[in-house]
Amino acid sequence: DAGVIQSPRHEVTEMGQEVTLRCKPISGHNSLFWYRQTMMRGLELLIYFNNNVPIDDSGMPEDRFSAKMPNASFSTLKIQPSEPRDSAVYFCASSPGTGSEQYFGPGTRLTVT
Amino acid sequence: AQRVTQPEKLLSVFKGAPVELKCNYSYSGSPELFWYVQYSRQRLQLLLRHISRESIKGFTADLNKGETSFHLKKPFAQEEDSAMYYCVLTQAGGGNKLTFGTGTQLKVEL
Numbered sequence: 001d002a003g004v005i006q007s008p009r010h011e012v013t014e015m016g017q018e019v020t021l022r023c024k025p026i027s028g029h030n031s032l033f034w035y036r037q038t039m040m041r042g043l044e045l046l047i048y049f050n051n052n053v054p055i056d057d058s059g060m061p062e063d064r065f066s067a068k069m070p071n072a073s074f075s076t077l078k079i080q081p082s083e084p085r086d087s088a089v090y091f092c093a094s095s096p097g098t099g100s101e102q103y104f105g106p107g108t109r110l111t112v113t
Numbered sequence: 114a115q116r117v118t119q120p121e122k123l124l125s126v127f128k129g130a131p132v133e134l135k136c137n138y139s140y141s142g143s144p145e146l147f148w149y150v151q152y153s154r155q156r157l158q159l160l161l162r163h164i165s166r167e168s169i170k171g172f173t174a175d176l177n178k179g180e181t182s183f184h185l186k187k188p189f190a191q192e193e194d195s196a197m198y199y200c201v202l203t204q205a206g207g208g209n210k211l212t213f214g215t216g217t218q219l220k221v222e223l
Contacts, residue, residue, distance in 0.1 A: 003156065004156075031209060033209075033211075042213055042215040042216065043213040044213075045210060045211060045212075048209055048210070050209070055209070056209075056210060091157070093157075095209070098209050099145070099203070099209065101159045101162075102159070102211065103158075104156045104157040104158065105156065106156055
């Protein structure tokens with residue numbers, strides 16, 4: 001099992017461009033989480049889904065951020081338009097059920113210039 | 114609001130010395146606490162959870178509700194323990210929303 005898969009691993013883009021981060025959770029897991037990690041704020045939960053339904057998006061910083069989970073095996077986090085302060089490492093994690101251990105992906109390092 | 118505080122960004126110890134990574138939390142409800150670890154070039158992963166009351170890789174952590182602490186301890190540090198350690202809080206009984214501390218980088222020197 002390859003675990004949680006994220007793509008791309010690195011993304012460099014210019015301010016104002018749209019950025020799409022992708023995540024494939026572990027098969028059979030029904031919860032999916034998006035986190036952002038920065039030096040200033042550490043690791044923060046942005047949004048999470050249960051059974052493909054967004055449950056809590058209170059961590060999404062602003063309307064420029066959106067996340068979707070069209071099916072059980074795929075999720076996207078989109079930033080449009082991107083800004084330099086969005087530069088961070090974005091992690092996706094999945095878990096088999098509520099309160100279970102979360103399994104993290106390798107992260108996507110985003111740099112917005 | 115829930116908050117997790119790890120006061121040390123970096124902790125450096127010698128091999129064989131005892132290790133204690135400090136963690137304090139604030140939470141109005143009944144908490145469940147974890148320690149997650151990230152070794153160099155590996156993914157963030159669960160190390161242990163307080164409800165399991167088990168020792169993992171020689172590490173233990175006791176939840177002290179009076180002091181609102183969940184310090185991670187190991188009597189004799191090994192070189193392979195060098196990693197980033199995060200104290201994590203969620204709601205007891207199956208909470209999905211994890212609150213992470215800022216992490217402590219443990220460096221075990223020979």
